[in-house]
Amino acid sequence: MRRFTLILTVFFISVCGILAQDTGADKEDQQSPDTASVFFFHADQRWPGASALYRTADTLLTGFQFYDPAEGTDLLNAVNGNIGLAYKPMIFKHHGSSGFRFTPYNFDAYLLNNANIRYYHSFIPYSNIAYSFGKGKEQLFSVTHSQHLARGLSLGIDLRIINSVGLYNRQKSDNSSVAIQGQFISDNERYAVLANYRNNRFKWRENGGITDDSAFISNTETDRKRIATRLSNADNLIKESGFQINQYYYFGRNPRLAERNKSGIDTLQGTVKTGPDSLMQSTLPGKLFFNPERTNFFRHTFTYTRNALLYTDTDPLSGFYNNIYNDSTSTFDSVFFHEFTNQLIFEGGVGKARGSGKAVLLRAGIEHAFSTYKNDTIIRRFNRFTPFAYISANAFGIAKAEGKIWFSNGAPFNGDKGIAAMLTLPAFDNSTSWGNLYASLALDALQPDYIYQFHASNHFSWENSFGQQTILGGKVMYKRKYVQAGFNVYNLDGWVYFDENALPARAEGSVAVSQFYGLADITLGSVGLQAFAVWQNASKPDILRLPDIAGRATATYSVALFKKALYLQTGFSLMYNTAFFADAYMPALRSYHLQSRIKTGNYPYVDGFVNLRVKRARLFLVMKHLNSGLSGYNYIMVPSYPMPDRGLRFGVSWNFFD
Template sequence: MRRFTLILTIILLSIRGIMAQEAAADKEDQQSPDTASVFFFHADQRWPGESALKRTADTLLTGFQFYDPAEGTDLLNAVNGNIGLAYKTLIFNPRRSSGFRFSPYNFDAYILNNANIRYYRSFAPYTNIAYSFGKGKEQLFSVTHSQHLARGLSFGVDLRIINSVGLYNRQKSDNSSLALQGQFVTDNERYAVLANYRNNRFKWRENGGIVYDSVFTTNYEADRKRIATWLSNADNLIKESGFQINQFYYFGRNPRLIENPDAVSDTLLNMIKADTGSQIRTAPPGKLFFNPERTNFFRHTFTYTRNALLYTDANPRSGFYPEIYADSVSTFDSVFFHEFTNELIFEGGVGKARGSGKAVLLRAGIEHAFSTYKNDTIIRRFNRLTPFAYISANTFGIAKAEGKIWFSNGAPFNGEKGIAAMLTLPAFDNSTSWGNLYASLALDALQPEYLYQFHTSNHFRWENSFGQQTILSGKVMYKRKYFQTGFNFYNLDGWVYFNENAHPARADGSITISQLYGLADITLGSIGLQAFAIWQNASKSDILRLPDLAGRATATYSVALFKRALYLQTGLSLMFNTAFYADAYMPALRSYYLQNRVETGNYPYVDGFVNLRVKRARLFLVMKHLNSGLSGYNYIMVPSYPMPDRGLRFGVSWNFFD
């Protein structure tokens, strides 16, 4: 009650302060007059097209209530009952990441890595501070800062903290992630450097789930802390850190610079269209920024990544584990691996075409990786060489065809290879007219993650030679304005998974998966609707478990108040998936495995929310799981890990531009 009073007081004081001020009129989906143009891009890793310039949604209210990084309109995940813990996606989407692949990481939404670290472009110092709290002592805190230090030199920082005790015993998450990034461009723009340092630390208390599901499903015990759990002394510690340095040397004609200090609005979204070695740059005089879409360069990338995983349990004889191999008094399972990579890339193109900088673009490169793996007293070292190439052709903006090819030589992923082809019609963004059509076909032969190949610990031990998994995928997608639909098809041969005993196994024969999905974002006056739905079918549902239907729909009503000084959005959000035998979670492996005991799903999760924008601040008030207890207590997404009961969440995000 005290927290609710505090929240209500903050909102009323904010409104009172706004009533004394006069603000310019603006729409919800337009930039607020109390903001500045702040853009970001991701340093592309291997393939072009991954580093487009985007503007931060620093004043957008739509979707602001999704404060959980693992939650969104099209982010559907089965979670372990508390924010910041492991989760498993409800949508099949095999993704191959470069580098030493140890396990199917089930916490990617929380981690800051080379693929998602933002390099900012801001014309004035920019800072965002966000904080939210809720039931179960749930707290999220983040800080973003970006600053142009000198001509051609910029710096940025991202800090994210998640700390939540949870409603059940030993369910606490304690996550912290820090990323520092910098950019430097010489005056003649021939040489540029992008560099980052990151440090992620996740500490989870593991309870193994509740012992008796019936105690929860019958609501026999309303005090969640009194419900017995399997583990009382288990913890997971995950550390990931490293740095990356990208060096670019551009060749060809000197860039053509266009100084325009007044163009700092939405038109920046269409800036930096690289053509024939030219750079269109919109910036105040004296400021120089890295152009992520410029081509004709040689690039060298050096990356260092360090990982340390530790699982401990002071009571291995709890009856939770299938085996105890070494120590029945205390479990102390540590895994350490690190990797150095050097990558050289050439990229160049000729001509120009609508929708892309070059009519024909070629990228070719080679990567060398040196990895060290340590498990208890076992140390293994690996060398791996991966050549790759990419080519695209744009025929007068009518169509764009792309192709990729790569292969690896060296342990522990020896013989991996892949080839892909993509087609875009038309080649430019035609979403405001009749839309764009995308099609792709890919074939990958991959070794399973190293955890499936080799592992030795107090409770699990194996050494396997499964060979390669072959993944054939075909995708078609249509996108127009606020609507998107598509069809995906996968054929998996030799699929490797964790069976009912949480041991690696290889499927006999092939598995086919079909998916049909749709995504809509519609606004009619003050009414808005954001919806995502997907249908999935797997030919061997006893091995690959997926809900047949899953989706989320959010309906909103938006209104401007007090001479548009306050913008308010309220609505309901519903998430649903059909019943299926969801995978269970094994804390000692930080992984999910097959189970045939509990069928989850067939339950709607409804949230009610109010989003507010007050000049430079955004606020949300969310009643999570509004329908808790109204239709039974079968809200479990991961077996033995009930979802939280109804609870109030409050958060604020504040921008500073000076």
């Protein structure tokens, strides 16, 4: 009760303090009058199309209550009962990767990596500080700063920290990530450099889950700390770091000088995206920024990635493990691998068409990767060469056709290859009229992730030659204004997975996966609805287990108060999935595997929230799992890892300029 009173007091003082500032604004989704425009982009890794420019949603209230990086309108993950720990997506999606595929990373949402690091365009110094806390000593802290140092030179930093003790014994997460990025473009705009350094460090206590699910489901023990867990001395340490340098040399004329100020709006994501070659920097003399959508260049990319994984347990004889191979007194399983890559790319285009910068665009490149893998007993080194090519053609804005192909030569992914074709009708953003239709067909032949091929530790050991998996995927999607719907179909031939003993296995024959999904973001006056739902089916549910139906719906009511000094949004969010045999978690592998012991799902998770915005600040107050205990205690998403009980969360995000 005292904690609840303290939270409300802090909340009230914060609101009152903010209200003392000057006021103004017109609508919830507009930039505050006390806000400067800050843009960002991601550096594409291999294929064009990932480097669009977006405006930061630093004053948007819709979705602000989703403070967990692994949670969102269309992010549906089965989590290990505490924020910052491993999770398993409940929606099947094939992820292709161009680097060393060691293991299915079940913590990508927390990582800062080359694909998601933001390069900022801020016309004045910009900073954001965010902090939230809640039940179970849950704390999240983040800092963002971006500054234009000189004409053509910018620097930025992102820091993220997640620390949560959790409600059960040995459930603590301690995650920290930092990324420093810089960009430089010469005065004549012929030469440009993008560079970043990143460091991720995750330290997890591993309890192996509770020993008796029935004790939780029957609620015979209300003190969660007194429920016994299967591991008492196990920990996981994950370190990922590295840097990347992209160097560009542009040829031909600079289109920015000929055409400016084209823009489009990505309504589903709540961000503003500029069109090709229109970065608006010409409106501010002395400011010069890298143009992520400019073509006609040669690029060299150097990347270094370092990974270190450590699993320890001072009590291997606890009965949790099926095997002990090396040491019965202590488990110390370390895996280290690093990779150097050099990539050369040419990109050029001709003509001009509505909806894209060039009527015909070609990108071609080659990548060399040198990798080293080692554990306590073995060191292996690999070399890979990967040529790749991309081409797109825009037929007068009526349609845009794209194709890409790649082939990898060298261990441990020798012979990996892929080919894909995409079609967009029409080629330009037609969301305000009839909408857009997208279709794609892709075929990948891939060796399984390296952990399925080779692993040697105190409790697991194998060396396999499974051969390639063949993944055929077809997708059709329609998008108009605030609505999106689609159909996906996959055929997985030779699919490799972890069986019920957490050992690698290869499926006989093929597995077919079908999916229908819909996404909506609709506002009618003061009432809003954001909803996502998916139906999916796997032809062999004994190998690939998915909930038939999963989704999340959020209803909001927004209003401006105190002469538009304060914007308030309140609402409820509901997440639900049908019952299925969700995969179990194996801490020693940091991976999920099949189980047939317990079904999870068929339980609604309801959150109630209030979001506020006053000038530069946003605040949220969320009652997580509002219905806890009202419809039973079967709220388990990962077997033996109960979800948290009802709890209050409070958070604030504050922007600073100059």
